[in-house]
Amino acid sequence: MIKVQQQDFDVNSEIKNITSLNKNIGGTGIFIGNVREGINSNLKSMTLEHYPKMTEKQLEKINNEAKTRWNLIDSLIIHRYGKLYPGDQIVLVATFSEHRNDALKACEFLIDWLKTKAPFWKLEESDEGNVWVEEKTSDISAANKW
């Protein structure tokens, strides 16, 4: 399932919504990304812009790719947009499988692909001004390894 939303999420209830439906889920892999304050605590806020409709489409595609590559019972991606503050949750990836290896690998894959293939752009707001976050070469490598 894909959710693109402004509001925060509760990982416990999101996970339980899925595990309560299937008693053969043995392993759940989860990744949560948060807004980092920065080394000098200089980040004041971060605004996530996205491309509505394309975001959902791309996340579906990435999610389906994970399902073809690993044995998953279910999977969930929640991605927030709008203005967020240091410590806020940005993204949740959760993968549900009978066995841990499929869940963990698919979870890592999903967050790696999200980084360079989901149409979000991050504006970091600090006292020194606003800067658009640039693509990292380490993220490109991480996406290409799959």
Place this chain on the structure above:
Amino acid sequence: MIKVQQQDFDVNSEIKNITSLNKNIGGTGIFIGNVREGINSNLKSMTLEHYPKMTEKQLEKINNEAKTRWNLIDSLIIHRYGKLYPGDQIVLVATFSEHRNDALKACEFLIDWLKTKAPFWKLEESDEGNVWVEEKTSDISAANKW
């Protein structure tokens, strides 16, 4: 932090207890293991026996090993014991880092090592009788790869 307990856990509040203390956590890797009902829904319950004190000692050791190998801000292992039922949560591993790669790798490492190095034994209870879960060769390989 290590918790060995009978009672269930709420992953959201467990995670928030840690992320609320440090605004430089950018990535949290989480694994949750649940009791599987089995292919023919034959499992009625599972009793987890453990070796009190040694369990905590071993989990601390494994946890410290993760901290020396990866750049972690914090980490948490919760392992339940006692009688559990299909769908119940057994174990939580959570790793907190500035960047996702450290969090995800350390999370996978911790659950791999827990499988063969934490003094728990699982008794599966079904209509056909009770069977102690045997060590899996795939778990030995997974532990040895680190």
Place this chain on the structure above:
Amino acid sequence: MQIKYFSWVKEQIGVDTENITLNDGIETVIDLINHLKNKSENYNKAFKDTSIIRCAVNMEVTNLDQKINNNDEIAFFPPMTGG
């Protein structure tokens, strides 16, 4: 044709969406970019380095030599930074 801009591409151009009708000479995304660059200095600046411009045609990421037509929704943006 609807064109959408995101992130600093949008900021430099100054609008987030515009509708244009394709001239005969515009067959690919790169043709469209060259056409837009002639509109004003803002466009020219936004599209100066096409190596850092990404494009989606009907919400699918494509190369700049992708063929386009008047019914397409085109979007221009910097490399994506999701997650």
Place this chain on the structure above:
Amino acid sequence: MQIKYFSWVKEQIGVDTENITLNDGIETVIDLINHLKNKSENYNKAFKDTSIIRCAVNMEVTNLDQKINNNDEIAFFPPMTGG
């Protein structure tokens, strides 16, 4: 010396904890196992295949040739299945 048993080792032996005083001839874990096997058929059966017996001395997993003394806490159990 306190000896603890877990899982099916405990079930086969029939007790979870016992206290014994070491004889002079018992210097290692495997000496202790051989001593215990003489106690009864239950012990003999539990320790028949030492390849599937794990041992901890003072809560640290050790090999069967580990030296032991009267102040140690020894535990015998099958391979661990945590997680």
